[in-house]
Amino acid sequence: MKIELAAAQPTPKEIEVSFPPESIDIAPDAEIIENVDFRGSMWRDSHGPHISGHFSTKVKVECSRCLIPVERSIVGEFDDLFEEEEKTVEQEFEVKAEMLDTSFADGSVDLAELLREQIVLDLPEQVFCREDCRGLCPKCGQDRNLIDCNCSADIDPRWAAFQDLN
Numbered sequence: 001m002k003i004e005l006a007a008a009q010p011t012p013k014e015i016e017v018s019f020p021p022e023s024i025d026i027a028p029d030a031e032i033i034e035n036v037d038f039r040g041s042m043w044r045d046s047h048g049p050h051i052s053g054h055f056s057t058k059v060k061v062e063c064s065r066c067l068i069p070v071e072r073s074i075v076g077e078f079d080d081l082f083e084e085e086e087k088t089v090e091q092e093f094e095v096k097a098e099m100l101d102t103s104f105a106d107g108s109v110d111l112a113e114l115l116r117e118q119i120v121l122d123l124p125e126q127v128f129c130r131e132d133c134r135g136l137c138p139k140c141g142q143d144r145n146l147i148d149c150n151c152s153a154d155i156d157p158r159w160a161a162f163q164d165l166n
């Protein structure tokens with residue numbers, strides 16, 4: 001869904017849209033399993049056109065310890081500015097970052113791409129299927145939630161904790 005930034009006015013124009021899961025691909029980080037609902041608006045101030053609003057969806061990610069699929073709700077909000085008229089040195093850096101933004105080209109914004117970037121930013125760094133997930137055995141690779149392999153006895157617990165970070 002393309003949004004023409006030139007159409008942005010000081011009076012916000014409401015945008016409400018729902019993208020089906022298959023239209024936004026966040027692989028290999030995760031998989032979207034519910035519609036991505038966005039409610040927001042496009043508007044303009046002295047700095048330029050903005051698109052702001054909030055979104056919600058549900059994703060499937062792997063447990064950071066045992067790799068089984070885990071579902072997580074993702075909600076977030078953003079306010080993106082797409083142009084700067086007067087630039088300080090600091091702002092210039094931000095503008096360059098935005099120019100590299102793949103959602104922004106030829107004066108229009110691809111809303112699905114913008115949401116894809118926001119969802120990836122909002123993904124949790126670590127997800128556990130449960131608080132006390134025991135993870136995979138670093139020696140034999142078996143799921144220690146399911147099987148009590150005998151390798152764990154000879155692993156230094158400090159070393160095991162280090163392995164969990166990988």
Ligand SMILES: [Zn+2]
Nearest residue numbers: 063066129133
């Ligand atoms: Zn787990």
Ligand SMILES: [Zn+2]
Nearest residue numbers: 137140149151
């Ligand atoms: Zn083992």
